[in-house]
Amino acid sequence: MPFGNEKETAHVDYRTAASDSKAWVFEEARKLLKRYPDGKPGGEPVLFETGYGPSGLPHIGTFQEVQRTTWVRQAYTILTGGAPSRLVAFSDDMDGLRKVPDNVPNQAMLTEHLGKPLSRIPDPFGTHESFAAHNNAQLRDFLDRFGFDYEFISASDRYNSGAFDDALRNVLRRYDAIMDIMLPTLREERRKTYSPVLPVSPTSGVVLQVPVEVVDAEAGMVRFEDENGETVEQSILAGNAKLQWKVDWAMRWVALGVDYEMYGKDLTDSGVQSGRIAKVLGGRKPEGLIYELFLDEKGEKISKSKGNGLTIEEWLTYGSDQSLAFYIFPNPKSAKQLHVGVIPRAVDDYYQFRANWQDQDAAKRLGNPVHHIHDGDVPDVELPVTFGLLLNLVGVMGGEADKDAVWGYLRNYVPDASAERYPELDGLIDNALAYARDYIAPTLNRRAPQGGEVAALERLDAELAELPEDAAAEDIQTIVYTIGKDESYGFASLRDWFKALYETLLGSSQGPRMGSFIQLYGIANTRALIAEALGR
Secondary structure, X not given: OOOOOOOOOOOOOXXXXXXXXXXXXXXXXXXXXXXXXXXXXXXXXXXXXXXXXXXXXOOHHHHHHHHHHHHHHHHHXXXXXXXXXXXXXXXOOOOEOOOOOOOOOOHHHHHHOOOOEHHHOOOOOOOOOOHHHHHHHHHHHHHHHOOOOOEEXXXXXXXHHOOOHHHHHHHHHOHHHHHHHHHHHOOHHHHOOOOOEEEXXXXXXXXXXXXXXXXXXXXXXXXXXXXXXXXXXXXXXXXXXXXXXXXXXXXXXXXXXXXXXXXXXXXXXXXXXXXXXXXXXXXOOOEOOEEOOEEOOOOOEOOOOOOOOOOHHHHHHHOOHHHHHHHHOOOOOOOEEOOHHHHHHHHHHHHHHHHHHOOOOHHHHHOOHHHHHOOOOOOOOOOOOOHHHHHHHHHHHHHHOOHHHHHHHHHHHOOOOOOOOOHHHHHHHHHHHHHHHHHHHHHOOOOOOOOHHHHHHHHHHHHHHOOOOOOOHHHHHHHHHHHHHOHHHOOOOHHHHHHHHHHHHHXXXXXXXXXXXXXXXXXXXXXXXXXXXXXX
16 A cells, blocks of 8 residues: 555554444445445455546645545445455546647647547657557556555447447437436537537547447447538447547446545536436446645646646655645645645644554544555654754854755754665655745845844844853753743743744744754854844
């Protein structure tokens, strides 16, 4: 499972606690217990599915859907004591290419193939047999990178091989009933051309949006008008057609026996219609969760065309993969802002929850996101500093900040600090250096101290001068607190004193616990900062 590790943890009986857990993953998994009180007939594994549209590259939306589905699958395993299950990542690569993506090469070539199935269009990157094959490979590499346990299924393989032929015949048998479901949902103009079946033109290879007449359901034969105006009778089997996506979704649920699939709230109505079609086809709509969509920092819906989203590569540049999983775990039915500014807090919260897990009982562990991130095998390793403190350190270091220099400062804090002892911290230093370079350095603005701040800083400098270079953080913090509480300096509260320290020494309105920072940065270096602030 994703984000596992080799550490063996003591056996804990989670099954009893899981039956009462209010964590959303168990609420979802219990839907499957209700669906199959005695297990899936024939001992078949419960099938979880996620969908992927290969006209674009995998992104955070892809990650969150597979990750959240994996968590529900893990919860189902706990609840059932190990009942079999499968996770399928399904690629809709029989879809016709509607628009040439902005971020791919050879756009003129792709333009010539608009409307054709993605699996029958040359790869603009020149590395695979088709555009879909390239993006499918990217999906598999992406999922493998995070260690997901899944099976890949391609729509084009299922259509072309005939694996969907029986399901397609069933669509033709129930053609009128499906039209009765779909037509009332369409505008008048669209009703004139709508068909559940999209034949592939025998002349151009384009997926056609044309009315279709069923000629022989058992033979899979339909009649339609081709692009050149000719009337064509053609089989829809063996890859000669695909289904409209809502019908396709329902057909896939029934043909594959899908038991669980989650989707975004923008597909709520589609899910209702596909569920009705699945029933008409003799099947049953899967259980599932309708999740909220990500928002940008302004609270607006993330859009590919606007470019206001956050890529997974960006997250992993500035934060850990576990922090991304941690951020998306809570409250999937609530919208989350997804931008660079949420990363530092997510990193530190992940490590805090990870430390808490070790001392929690089974019930609380099941409500802790890290339990699911690590599938119950949570690392018992604490880091000596927070990510926030690292960011403050590299921000103050400025141009001299590099990994070796950061490790040198860390040894002020932890004498034997090294990449070998703290490999996770080594990765976080890379994240912190990148974040500080791109988002902290451009915003730092140290102001000059004013009024009583000057005397307070002078006293702090004098008292630090009396301490040994290896003074403990708590001793330093006591000095900082004592100065801030001295009414002679005019601070209305300790918060005002801390804010003054952050703004005059660090160039930011927010900052770390000063005792820890000063120990980490070093007393001599901190005194140099104070001297600079005082204009000495």
